[in-house]
Amino acid sequence: MVQEHYSMEEIVAACAARDQAAFRDLYDRTAGRLMAVAMAILHRRDWAEEALQDAYVNVWRHAASYDPARGTAMTWLMAIVRYRALSLRERLAREGRWQADDDAAAVPDPAPSPFEAAVRANAAEALRLCLEDLDDNQRTAVQLAFVRGYTHMELAEVLGHPLGTVKSWVRRGLMRLRECLANEAA
């Protein structure tokens, strides 16, 4: 059994070495958080679990490709789950089973969004401050892209503006966000 004091990075390395107990430990430690990431994008438990299953199978097969120099193991896992959830949603959309408005969560929430709650809880203060720096349209578009993983098309639908307009909100928002974060870091 894997011991508590091993870091997530060491556990991923053990998975790469085909250590089955390490894989189980990885699952126990991360499934709840990764399920939340998948739920934010897919809204439904059954779909989120499908994405999660797909993601963990890939993690087991490709654990050797994780490179600690490039980020934490958790960031790596989250990116995998996110990409899997997004591609599942793309497939559902192709099959006509997905609609951006099939859930109340799809509509921007006037109450503190999960995004805001997240950055506060996470004390990602710089990110929050930099978001405030954006104008309202840019901020909403960027937040929905971050949290919900909406496509340009879905953003246009949800926000009720033409595709081109929404695309430029996202672009300008992302560029200003980066400039601002670079200044905060300096």
Added chain:
Amino acid sequence: MKRRNDDLWHLVAAEYALGLLRGPARRRFERMREQDAYFCAFADEWERRIGSVAAGFREVDPSPDLWRRIARETVEPEERRRPAPLWGRGDFWRGVAAAGLAAAAALLIYVAVPGDRPAPSGPEQVAVLRNDAAEETFVVTLDADRREVRVRVVGDAAVPPGRVLELWALGPEGAPRSLGLLPPGMVATLAVAPYEAQRFPQVSAVAVSLEPTGGSPGAGPSGPVLYRGGVLPLR
């Protein structure tokens, strides 16, 4: 490393990480990311940012049977499948020991006296890996104390585009264990888990296989084994 159009590439990387790039644009950027550290760093940076947001989400418990479904596709089939595949064949590790040991002895000085490193504090093992033409190509040092594997390219180890080299250790279990993917470059150090480092003294041979991007999809090598060599203690 600074290039022109930093801003543009940052934007593309952000859109990629957010999932806003679709179809051919997505695949194109994915390739650029794999092949060029410049693009890779940008994408990594945005993935970290997105990850920091998701880290604040309230956890949601998946249903109890999700683990069973995952295990069925991962750890369980491996238990059932063992032994037999590629590495189980008699000729797979043929000649490894004899050729490898001689080569390792010949190159001992090369590895043991780099000049700029303090003497190893514990036992190290070294393997010289050769190709099918018996040309020395890699020198691999297993360092259990530092929990790392050091790899030095000493011959021609060209990799076709879209492929990677994966390093394997063969021990008494029979099945090779992956030590990781070899990054491009002449010298590399791969960190290994404590579990893996503890197994170093039992490793009898090391090999390198050609694999798809991301490494072998299975438990052992999926592509051809291009280089191999027996392990010799260094002290």
